[in-house]
Amino acid sequence: MRRLSLIALVLGVALCLVGLAVTVPTDSTAASPSAPSGEGARIFRVGWNYSPESLNPFVGTATEAYAVYHLNYDRLVEYDAGTLDAAPGLAKSWSHSPDGKTWTFELRDDVKWQDGTPFTARDVVFTFKYVIDNEMGAYYSYTRGITDVVAEGDHTVVFTTEKPKATMLQMWVPILPEHIWSKISPEDAERKFTNDPPVIGTGPFQVVEWKHDEWLRMRANPDYWGDKPKIDEILFVIYKNPDTMASELEAGTLQYAPVTQAAFKRRENAPGLTAAYSVEDAFDDIGFNCYDLGPSRGHPAVRDPAFRHALAWAVDREKIAELAYGGAAEAASSILASRYWPESNDYHWEPSADQAFSYDPEKAGQLLDEAGYRDTDGDGIREYKGEPIKLRLWASTERPELPLAGKLVAGYLKDVGLKIVYQAMDPGSMIDSVYATKNDELNPDFDMFVWGWAGDYDPGFILSVLTTDQINNWGDVGWSNTEYDRLYEAQDSELDPAARRVLVHQMQQIVAEECPYIPLVYRHGREAYDTSRWTGWVKMPTGAGSVDSHWTFLNVEPVTETASSGSGAVGITVAAIAAAAAAIAGLVVWRVRVRRRAEEHA
Numbered sequence: 001m002r003r004l005s006l007i008a009l010v011l012g013v014a015l016c017l018v019g020l021a022v023t024v025p026t027d028s029t030a031a032s033p034s035a036p037s038g039e040g041a042r043i044f045r046v047g048w049n050y051s052p053e054s055l056n057p058f059v060g061t062a063t064e065a066y067a068v069y070h071l072n073y074d075r076l077v078e079y080d081a082g083t084l085d086a087a088p089g090l091a092k093s094w095s096h097s098p099d100g101k102t103w104t105f106e107l108r109d110d111v112k113w114q115d116g117t118p119f120t121a122r123d124v125v126f127t128f129k130y131v132i133d134n135e136m137g138a139y140y141s142y143t144r145g146i147t148d149v150v151a152e153g154d155h156t157v158v159f160t161t162e163k164p165k166a167t168m169l170q171m172w173v174p175i176l177p178e179h180i181w182s183k184i185s186p187e188d189a190e191r192k193f194t195n196d197p198p199v200i201g202t203g204p205f206q207v208v209e210w211k212h213d214e215w216l217r218m219r220a221n222p223d224y225w226g227d228k229p230k231i232d233e234i235l236f237v238i239y240k241n242p243d244t245m246a247s248e249l250e251a252g253t254l255q256y257a258p259v260t261q262a263a264f265k266r267r268e269n270a271p272g273l274t275a276a277y278s279v280e281d282a283f284d285d286i287g288f289n290c291y292d293l294g295p296s297r298g299h300p301a302v303r304d305p306a307f308r309h310a311l312a313w314a315v316d317r318e319k320i321a322e323l324a325y326g327g328a329a330e331a332a333s334s335i336l337a338s339r340y341w342p343e344s345n346d347y348h349w350e351p352s353a354d355q356a357f358s359y360d361p362e363k364a365g366q367l368l369d370e371a372g373y374r375d376t377d378g379d380g381i382r383e384y385k386g387e388p389i390k391l392r393l394w395a396s397t398e399r400p401e402l403p404l405a406g407k408l409v410a411g412y413l414k415d416v417g418l419k420i421v422y423q424a425m426d427p428g429s430m431i432d433s434v435y436a437t438k439n440d441e442l443n444p445d446f447d448m449f450v451w452g453w454a455g456d457y458d459p460g461f462i463l464s465v466l467t468t469d470q471i472n473n474w475g476d477v478g479w480s481n482t483e484y485d486r487l488y489e490a491q492d493s494e495l496d497p498a499a500r501r502v503l504v505h506q507m508q509q510i511v512a513e514e515c516p517y518i519p520l521v522y523r524h525g526r527e528a529y530d531t532s533r534w535t536g537w538v539k540m541p542t543g544a545g546s547v548d549s550h551w552t553f554l555n556v557e558p559v560t561e562t563a564s565s566g567s568g569a570v571g572i573t574v575a576a577i578a579a580a581a582a583a584i585a586g587l588v589v590w591r592v593r594v595r596r597r598a599e600e601h602a
Contacts, residue, residue, distance in 0.1 A: 041232040042558055044534075047245040047257030051213045051238045056195040057174050058138050063454070064236070070550060071218055071234070073174035073201035076105055076124065081551045082542040083342060084457040086169035090119070090202065091157075100164030100495050107155040111225045113177045114198070114206050121151035126178035128159075134186035137473050141464045142171040145492065164493040166500055170458035175202065204229050204554055213238055230536065230557035249273070249528055255556075256529040256548065260400065261326035264526045272532030278525035278539070278546035281340045281462070282454035283332050284402065285517040286315070286409060289446050291478025293471065295438065297445040299391055301373065301384045308515035310367035314416045315409055316359035321521045324404035328526055332519035333357075334508045335466075336459050339522075339544065345497050347459040349508035357512075364416045375417050382417040390419040395450040396427045405520060406450040427451075434476050442472045451476075452523065459504055463488055466516060479516035533559050 052065035057073065060066065078089040091105040111119040128149045131139045148160040159168065177200050184193050199207040204226065205218040216236040220229040237254065239245035246263035248254050250270055259267065259275070268275045288308050289298030301307045317331035330338070333356060338348045351357075368374075373382045373389065381388040393413070395406025403424035410422035436445040455462035464470055467488050468480040484507055491503035511517065525546050529537060536556040540549035 040561060042230070042561070043233045043235055044231045044553070044556055045235045045237060045254045045256075047249060047254045048236050048238045049242060049245070049258065052210075052216065054194065055197070055199055055207060055210060056189065056193050057176075058136055058189045059191075059193075067548075068207060068216065068218070068236075069174050070203070071205040071553060072199050072203045072207055073176070074111075074203050075172060075174060077169050078550070079457050079540075081538050081540040081545075081549060084541055090124070090175055094169070096168070096495075100493070101161050103159040103161070103165075103168050105157045105159070107157065108225055109155050111202050112223050113179075113202055114200050114221055114223070115177075117177065117179055119175075119177075119202055120154045121157045122154075123178045124157045124175055125149050125151045126182060127173060127176045130176070130181065130186070130189075131173060136186065136190065138190075139171075139173045141461065141470065141474065142167070142173055164495050166492055166494050167458060167460045170456060170460055172456055172461075177201070205234060227554060229554050231553075234553065246528070249530070252530065252533070254530075255534050256527065258548075259526050259528050261328050261526060264328070264528065267528050270528075272530060273528050274531045274537075275526070275528040276547075277328060277544075278527060278548075279337070279339050279541075279544040280454060280523065280525050280546070281337050281456070281459075282452060282523055283335060283337060283519045284329075284405065284450065284452035284521050284523055285332075285335075285519050286311070287449050287451055287477045287517050288515070289444050289448070289478060290480075290516045291442070291444050291471070293468075293478070293480060294441060295443045296478070297436070297443060299384070299389065299447045301389055302391065302447050304371065305514040306371035307368070307373060308518070309513065310364050310371060310373075311413065311416070312357045312364075312515050312518045313360045313367065314364035315412045315518065315520065317357075317520055318359070320405050320408050324408060325401045325521060325523060329401075329521035329523045332522050333512075335453075335462060335511050335517060335519055336455075336504070336508060337522045340541070342541075345501065347501060347504050349505040351509075351512060355509075355512065357518075361412070361416050368416065373417075380417060381419050388419055389417075390421065392447040393420050393422045393450070394425045394430055394433075394446065394448070395422070396430055396452075397424050398427045399452070401523070402450055402452070409450055409520075435472060442478075444478055450520070460492065463491070463504065463507055466511065477516045479514070481510060481514060484510045535559055 048064050050062055050064055052060050052062055052068055054060045054065065055068065057069045060069070074090045076089055076091045077086040079085065080087045090107055090111060092108050093106045094103060096103045107121055107124065113119055128143060128146065130136065132143045132146060145161045145163060145165050146159055147162050150158050152158055180200055181189070197207045197210055202225070204221055204224045206221055207216065208219045209217040215238060218234045220232050242260045242263060245254065245257050246259050246267065249257045250267060250273065264275050267273055288302040289296060290303055291298065292303050321327065321329040321331050333351055334349050336348045338350065341347050368382060373384060375382050379388070383389060393406060393410050395403045397403060406422060406424060410420045413420050430449060430451070433445045434449070436443055453462055453465065465474040465476070466479055466484060467475065468485050471478050471480065487503050487507045487510070491500050491507070494500040494503060527546060527548060529547055531537065534556055536552065537547040538549050538551035538555055539545040539547050540551060
């Protein structure tokens with residue numbers, strides 16, 4: 001939501017690839033993960049660019065981590081693939097009082113934890129109180145406004161809120177087993193508890209083995225309360241090189257993988273594969289160090305809304321989408337993506353023609369002049385209080401498009417008279433600087449970055465990252481706006497969808513005016529999957545969404561029993577050798593990580 005490095009490795013990459021090709025596990029690799037569920041097990045293999053950081057749901061931030069959490073744990077409610085509306089999960093039904101302040105959830109009575117312990121309402125109460133009482137950062141934003149959670153018997157939970165809460169059915173909180181997590185202190189839960197396999201949840205799959213940066217195995221839960229998965233296991237395999245992963249997909253070793261734009265183009269017409277773009281609730285942006293509630297090491301100019309607003313006219317979003325993303329993106333106009341939500345309840349705000357930013361460097365220069373950022377000595381660099389404006393611009397290396405976008409942005413900003421020191425940077429290093437402290441006090445040490453966000457099926461999370469109370473948590477730019485905060489509280493308690501949508505649109509307008517983020521593009525997912533030997537793929541949302549969904553994992557199955565058996569151990573495949581040779585020639589390797597919180601696909 002949270003929510004995730006372009007490095008030239010040359011010869012080192014080739015050696016890494018060969019090592020990966022030798023150790024990637026499949027159903028016949030008894031020495032790597034343990035043997036699968038039995039002879040003829042139906043194993044679904046997924047390629048990943050990045051490994052979960054942790055199996056502890058209070059620690060992981062990557063998309064891959066949240067995918068695992070959702071498969072291993074359940075939430076109170078699920079979401080319909082077509083409409084994204086709430087659907088029964090651990091709660092089979094729910095209702096609220098006329099004033100919207102009391103919510104009652106009726107729980108299923110046939111659920112067991114994966115160690116055989118019965119699931120009860122006490123587990124739900126424990127989970128939410130654990131998050132609320134200890135302000136657990138990963139999920140605390142979802143529980144704002146909840147004043148009490150009580151169990152009424154074994155299968156009823158009642159939530160009390162201080163005011164109506166529109167997002168009660170949008171709380172992406174994994175329900176945890178009290179008999180395990182009550183022994184874990186909140187301090188350990190947010191720092192050092194590893195939650196080693198087998199991970200105990202109630203979900204349709206269970207993590208049974210994990211080797212960080214190599215593979216993760218999940219086994220189907222035979223006692224799952226819902227429709228049983230049609231596969232026996234999921235094997236997630238981590239690849240350091242996207243071309244190797246795409247080649248293994250084409251060879252039939254994998255059934256699903258995200259792919260680069262180049263790999264996507266090569267596999268659009270590959271026999272037996274479907275390559276498709278997917279619409280995501282995600283945007284990439286320029287973020288500014290807006291923090292002015294305490295000390296900051298950012299340049300003072302970036303704290304000025306007029307300065308940021310002027311720069312929004314300096315960047316060519318259409319060109320960035322074309323050149324950096326290869327067309328797998330569209331120019332962004334707001335912090336909530338277009339074409340994602342159903343038309344009947346579209347939270348995306350589209351600015352009018354006179355409000356929308358366009359590429360107009362002349363206007364950007366004029367606005368900078370009007371705001372007092374002039375080039376008084378004619379050296380081509382604008383000044384702040386008589387000193388040339390020199391700004392650090394960083395681009396996260398978590399995805400290859402971001403450094404490319406960052407280079408373009410650096411050029412556009414130089415064109416309007418700013419001295420830009422550009423650097424592509426590992427996301428971990430960026431996080432250290434964005435959340436830097438000095439004398440135990442937040443003191444962010446950056447000027448600007450090019451990064452991205454992905455959200456939930458509800459807009460609440462992405463909207464929350466810009467609220468004042470998320471500074472030094474999800475809030476990375478340190479922006480604070482009283483009216484925005486007020487509107488956030490208002491939309492969070494508005495139960496009428498149409499009225500809530502109006503408030504959400506107003507919030508996006510404020511962001512467009514003050515520009516703590518300058519949205520650049522709405523990125524599109526690129527995925528390829530085996531449709532000749534596997535069936536049951538479910539897009540979410542229906543139509544333009546991704547098949548990397550919770551419902552796919554429940555429904556996918558081989559067309560024939562032999563389709564899931566693969567070809568034995570992966571070994572050093574021809575594809576891997578070819579990719580290694582290409583790496584020696586200078587192939588650039590990348591790995592994907594989602595910053596802090598990511599859209600959970602699974």
